[in-house]
Amino acid sequence: MLALFRVERALNLTIPYHISKSVPYFQRCYSCGGMNNKVGGNNNNRAEERKKHKSIASVWRPVSIQTCSADVRTELTEPHINPTTFSDKEEGGSMSSTDKHSISLQVGSSLFRFIKGKGGSIQSTIEEEMGIKIIFPSSSNEESIIIEGTSPDSVTRASERIQLIIDAAVKSPALDYSHFVSLPLAIHPQLVDKLFNFQNSVLGLQNLTPNEASSSSSKDRETFKVDVTKIPLVSYPPKSSPTSTSKTTLSDLGIDKSIFINPKTFHLTVLMLKLWNKERVDTAVKILKGIEGEIMEALGGQPLSIKLKGLDCMKGSFAKARVLYAPVEVVGGEDRLLRACKVIHEAFTKGGLVLEKDAKQTLKLHATVMNVRHRKRTKTTKKYDSFDARGVMEKYGSEEWGEYLIPQLHLSQRFVYDEDGYYHRCASILLPQNVQVD
Template identity: 55%
Template structure:
């Protein structure tokens, strides 16, 4: 017979490099959702067993130690920062289910499983990974609460280090979609075709022209190829980059965005907002060795409403602990990227070309007027996954004020 004994509260002393540290060192606390135990006396002396389901879910923002509370039954060696009530001798087997996120599994395993084996040997536990890549949980089994909790802390440290490093890429971002404007998408298609020499693909019913092989060779020398162009169907402005490595953090981000809709409307004075896209510029470096080429953004009316709305969004995600500290401290410069060398697809991975020569492109399009457009909504977008329109998968969205320009 099973009895619910108590809840444990597990507080991880290491916040995963997020904005909680820049807000008076807030810490994340994680709650073990349920704890079951089999009593040997009631089961005729059968082996005692505990099963704990642990979800890494922030439920508090202040903590500096690992704390457990346990009912009178049960005993384990007392780790640092652990408090117990009336411990008794027990030969229980313990297991914990941790929601770590599918994208982090490989870091817990390590190269050829070395990290996993080291934790198992040092802590006296067994780490069980899910059979499906879509599952977010791992299970830690051990002979005591102490060894299981220490293994959990070790995994928390691994997550901490990985999330703060470039090793784990951003999974989501807050975007202002621009690809919803067909006329702008067509201009971007024409821009790409003009540079790549595929003018036959632009406009209506043009005759197919043969591609000039000499031109292609010249483009290759300049470091220009199709893969470094931003897909017109994904054209957007980026407000904030996010690392949401498990379902719980994604759900939290959804809730945050939806909750601030009234505040965003207030920041925009409940009036439609229009922007002008004009010219081309280089993000750091020189045009001869460009990494990112973008279209500058101007708010029509220059009232600062767009930046105010973006600040409301950013502050809310920072407060929720969903933003890396380095990102929270950056000033926002809205821009619409059209070319990015980081997206280059290389057949030979040994050859590295992280720049391109944008001087001729800038000569031709440096003063281009791309048009004026209304910002219609804000998305929580998932990177590397796209909807039927070709835009990034929308996890949540809130509207901007509608209507026509005054």
């Protein structure tokens, strides 16, 4: 009777969740094997139990998840009796088996560290408090974890706890942006060369070729002594010191090679995204492909060209700059490009891939050339929050970078690069390259 009660309870199991419009963090797949049951030595009783359990069939039930898109369904497999559980082999006149329930959660490998916690502390706490086991995949390419427990309630509560952890991680700066929609500029070799020359000049590496400069080792990035009477890195007299009155170092200005943008990745950013699992990446690809016609319409079917001129500081003063960029001027007026960017922003927001705080941001098109966020830290490196850009502005503040056609729009993956050195292209749209004549 105890076994039948457990089966009936499992059949009546329902899991309350709330459905929202955003893309699901993970999908659930329930399975459970075995039943807590003590079987006596009576062969007739065992035969009767087998007959009763054979009548149990699998059923489909909708399971919805918070922050999950509509029409998400998972198969709920009812408890079944493992044939080996009711073996004729008896020990001490009886045998026992254990309930085993599990849920597979598609999380994304970038979120595993938040579930584990420092030294596995968060994972251990959840396992101990809820009497479950969290199993992480052995391969870094897999994105699912498995929660095992002795009851449907325990694995369900554990999955809800994990979902709260994921919600908090996604909204925090601790989980960096993984993808972005970009307008690539590095496809123009002459622009790439200009950027290498700019870096070499500021760093005092005029004798290096672009390839040598881009592949320089960490030793090549050591502080360079620069004579301000010959190279105007600063537009004001250097601070006096006991050892030098005519020289300063790039380190004093907070400038090193790592804060320069790699010219081979030069681009305009349209939208930043956090796509932490394959499902969200696939959704982003479908969205981009699905709005190709609307983007073409917003551009009026005409080529998109931009002009870069001068330098400017994103926030604050040039003396304490964090981001230095080349302002963008759209040839023929920026209305067409802004309309196209609006189409992209609205589509990805509607698809649930844009964070709430990012959805409220106003787009400012710019081509970043220096950014302190990219600074490489070492034990001997000072932790600069900014750099002094006044000398750079004096020399390059009115630089003519040129006019360039933008032939493509990419869904790019950060920290991963294709053979040409540009960010990995997950998807792309070809933009008009020839003027249409009515």
